[in-house]
Amino acid sequence: MNDPVVARRPARSGEPGAERGVAAAPHASEAPIPPTPEAPETPKAPHVRPGDRIFRGLATGSGVFIVALIGAIGLFLIVQAIPSLGLDNVNFLTSREWNTSNPEDLRFGILDLLLVTVVVSILALLIAMPIALGIALFLTQYAPRKLARPFAYVIDLLAAVPSIVFGLWGLFVLGPELYPVSQWLVDNLGWFPLFAKGNVNLQLGATVFTAGIVVAVMILPIITAVSREVFERTPTMHVEGAIALGATKWEVVRTTVLPFGKAGYVSASMLGLGRALGETIAVMIILSTATSAFGWSLFDGGATFASKIALAAPEFNDPRSAGAYIAAGLVLFVLTFVVNAIARSIVAGHKEYE
Amino acid sequence: MAKRLDIKDLNLFYGKFHAVENVSLAVPPKNVTAFIGPSGCGKSTVLRSLNRMHEVAPGARVEGKVLLDGEDIYASTVDPVEVRRTIGMVFQRPNPFPTMSIRDNVVAGLRLAGVKDKKKLDEVAERSLRGANLWNEVKDRLDKPGGGLSGGQQQRLCIARAIAVQPDLLLMDEPCSALDPISTLAIEDLITELKKEYTIVIVTHNMQQAARVSDQTAFFNLLGVGQPGQLIEVDDTEKIFSNPGQKATEDYISGRFG
Ligand SMILES: Nc1ncnc2c1ncn2[C@@H]1O[C@H](COP(=O)(O)OP(=O)(O)O)[C@@H](O)[C@H]1O
Ligand SMILES: [Mg+2]
Numbered sequence: 262m263n264d265p266v267v268a269r270r271p272a273r274s275g276e277p278g279a280e281r282g283v284a285a286a287p288h289a290s291e292a293p294i295p296p297t298p299e300a301p302e303t304p305k306a307p308h309v310r311p312g313d314r315i316f317r318g319l320a321t322g323s324g325v326f327i328v329a330l331i332g333a334i335g336l337f338l339i340v341q342a343i344p345s346l347g348l349d350n351v352n353f354l355t356s357r358e359w360n361t362s363n364p365e366d367l368r369f370g371i372l373d374l375l376l377v378t379v380v381v382s383i384l385a386l387l388i389a390m391p392i393a394l395g396i397a398l399f400l401t402q403y404a405p406r407k408l409a410r411p412f413a414y415v416i417d418l419l420a421a422v423p424s425i426v427f428g429l430w431g432l433f434v435l436g437p438e439l440y441p442v443s444q445w446l447v448d449n450l451g452w453f454p455l456f457a458k459g460n461v462n463l464q465l466g467a468t469v470f471t472a473g474i475v476v477a478v479m480i481l482p483i484i485t486a487v488s489r490e491v492f493e494r495t496p497t498m499h500v501e502g503a504i505a506l507g508a509t510k511w512e513v514v515r516t517t518v519l520p521f522g523k524a525g526y527v528s529a530s531m532l533g534l535g536r537a538l539g540e541t542i543a544v545m546i547i548l549s550t551a552t553s554a555f556g557w558s559l560f561d562g563g564a565t566f567a568s569k570i571a572l573a574a575p576e577f578n579d580p581r582s583a584g585a586y587i588a589a590g591l592v593l594f595v596l597t598f599v600v601n602a603i604a605r606s607i608v609a610g611h612k613e614y615e
Numbered sequence: 616m617a618k619r620l621d622i623k624d625l626n627l628f629y630g631k632f633h634a635v636e637n638v639s640l641a642v643p644p645k646n647v648t649a650f651i652g653p654s655g656c657g658k659s660t661v662l663r664s665l666n667r668m669h670e671v672a673p674g675a676r677v678e679g680k681v682l683l684d685g686e687d688i689y690a691s692t693v694d695p696v697e698v699r700r701t702i703g704m705v706f707q708r709p710n711p712f713p714t715m716s717i718r719d720n721v722v723a724g725l726r727l728a729g730v731k732d733k734k735k736l737d738e739v740a741e742r743s744l745r746g747a748n749l750w751n752e753v754k755d756r757l758d759k760p761g762g763g764l765s766g767g768q769q770q771r772l773c774i775a776r777a778i779a780v781q782p783d784l785l786l787m788d789e790p791c792s793a794l795d796p797i798s799t800l801a802i803e804d805l806i807t808e809l810k811k812e813y814t815i816v817i818v819t820h821n822m823q824q825a826a827r828v829s830d831q832t833a834f835f836n837l838l839g840v841g842q843p844g845q846l847i848e849v850d851d852t853e854k855i856f857s858n859p860g861q862k863a864t865e866d867y868i869s870g871r872f873g
Binding site: 406496498499501502503504505506507508509512516517520 | 666668671673696697698699700701703704706708710711712713714715723724727728773776
C-alpha cells in the first residue's frame with residue numbers, strides 16, 4: 262500500500278534517484294527508520310533525583326500559592342462587596358456621592374474617587390518619569406563611577422523614607438511653599454480647567470497638585486532603580502558598534518541605550534504608577550476632603566480610593582458600610598490589574614532586542 | 616579613501632597593566648594586513664587603538680603614534696569622534712542595531728556625520744550593500760529590521776555599514792569567528808574585493824584565513840602571563856607562512872605552540 266507513495270517522493274524533491282523510479286525508494290532520504298530491535302519491553306520511569314523533585318515541588322508550590330492568594334483576595338473583595346452594592350441607592354460607577362454613615366440608606370459612587378486617584382497618579386507619573394529617566398541616564402552613562410554609586414544609594418534611600426514622613430512634609434512644607442506657584446497658575450492659566458480655581462483653600466495647599474508632586478517623589482526611586490538596571494544591561498557590542506561609527510555620548514544613548522531600555526523604562530513607570538494608585542497615608546494627610554465634587558482642577562481637594570478607605574476606619578464596625586469601602590477597594594484592585602496588563606502589552610510590543 | 620597607516624612605538628595600557636609593548640608597523644594603502652597570535656597577546660587591543668576605541672575602556676591609556684597618511688590620530692587637536700567617523704570597524708559578533716531597518720543600519724554612520732539628503736542616503740545604502748555582496752539578498756526588505764538576517768548576512772550588513780562612509784581604514788576583529796564556513800567564505804571573498812578600494816587590518820585566529828586573504832601578516836606573542844604582548848615580526852604573508860624570520864613565529868604557525 263505504502264510503496265508507490267515512497268517511490269514517488271524522490272521524484273518530487275528532484276533528487277538524482279528520481280529517474281530510477283521504484284528502485285530509488287531504498288535510497289530516499291525519507292526511508293523509514295526500522296524500529297530499534299533492542300527496545301525495552303517495559304518502559305522504565307525516568308530516574309528523578311530527589312533534589313530535582315524537592316525543588317520542583319517548591320517552585321510549583323510557590324507559583325500555585327501566589328496565584329491562589331491573589332484569587333482569594335479578589336474573591337474576598339467580591340464576596341464582601343456584593344451585599345452592600347445591592348443596598349446602594351445611587352449608581353456605584355457613575356455617582357459622585359459618598360455617604361455611608363447611615364447603613365440604612367447607603368449612597369456611594371466611585372466616580373469622584375476614580376477621578377482624583379487617576380489625576381493624582383498621572384500627575385505624579387508625568388513629573389516622575391522624565392526626572393527618573395534623566396537620573397538613570399546620568400547614573401549609567403555620564404556620572405563618573407565614583408559618583409554614580411553613592412548617588413544611586415541616595416536615590417534608593419528615598420524609597421526607605423516612611424510614607425507618613427512624606428505626607429507630613431507635603432502638608433506642612435511643600436503645600437504652603439507651592440502657594441505662589443499655584444496662585445500664579447490659577448491667575449494666568451485659570452481658563453484651562455486643570456488650572457482653574459479649585460474647591461479648597463489654595464494657601465494651605467491641600468490639593469491634588471501637592472499630592473501629585475509628593476507621590477512623584479515617592480515613586481521616583483523605583484522608576485529610577487529599575488530603569489538604571491535596564492540601561493546598564495545595554496549590550497556592550499551595540500554600544501561599541503555605535504561608538505565605532507563615530508557616535509557622541511548622546512548619540513550612543515539615542516541609538517542603543519534608549520531603544521534597548523525603552524520597554525524596561527515603560528514597565529518601571531508602570532510599576533511606579535501601580536504604587537501611585539495605591540499610595541495611602543501620604544495622600545490621606547495631604548488631601549483635604551472638599552465639600553464639593555472634584556472639578557478637574559489640580560487645585561481641588563478630594564480623596565483617592567486608598568485615602569478614602571483609610572479615613573473611614575470608624576465606619577467599619579457596620580458590615581454594610583464596610584462593604585461599600587471594600588467595593589471601592591475592589592475597583593482599585595481591578596485598576597491596578599489593568600495598568601499592569603497595559604504595561605505588559607507595551608513591553609511585549611518591543612521584542613527586537615530579544 | 617584608502618590611506619596609509621603607520622604605527623610608531625605604540626604602548627597600550629589598561630590602568631596599570633601594560634597590555635602591549637612597542638609596536639611599530641606600516642600598512643600601505645589598499646593592502647590587507649592580518650594580525651595573528653595566541654589569544655590575550657593584544658591583537659584586539661592594538662586594533663582598537665587604531666580608531667581610538669581603546670580609550671573607551673576605563674583607565675585605558677595610549678603612548679606612541681598612529682599616523683594616517685602622516686597625520687597622527689592621537690594629536691591633541693584631534694577629536695576621537697571625528698577619527699572614528701572616517702575609520703570603519705567590524706566586530707567579532709555581528710552587531711547591527713536591532714531596532715533599525717537594514718537601510719538605516721547601513722547609513723547610520725552617515726546620519727551621525729550629518730548627511731540628511733534622502734536621495735544621497737539611498738544611493739549610499741545601495742552602493743554599500745552591493746559592495747558588501749548583500750544587495751541581492753536584501754533589496755526587497757530594506758525596511759525590515761537588521762536583526763532578522765542570518766549571522767553571515769548580519770556580518771555583511773555590518774561591513775556595509777562600515778564602508779558606507781568610504782573609510783580611510785577598515786578594521787576587522789575576527790569577523791568570521793562567529794560564522795559558519797559558508798558565510799566565512801563569503802566574507803573572505805568580500806575582503807579580497809574590498810582590498811581594491813580600502814586599507815584593511817584584520818585580526819584572525821584562523822591561520823588559513825590569514826594566508827588566504829592577507830598581503831602582510833603581523834605575528835604577536837606573549838612572553839608570559841602578566842607580561843605585555845609584543846609584535847614579534849611582520850612581513851609578507853607568503854614569507855611568514857613559508858619562511859618566517861623568528862623561531863616563535865614558526866612554532867606558532869606549525870601549531871607547536873599556543
Ligand atoms: N577592557 C580591558 N580592561 C583590562 N584589561 C583588558 C581589557 N581588554 C583586554 N584586556 C587585557 O589585555 C590583554 C590583551 O587582550 P586582547 O587585546 O583582547 O587580546 P587578543 O585580542 O589578542 O586575544 C589581555 O591580557 C586582556 O586580559
Ligand atoms: Mg581579540
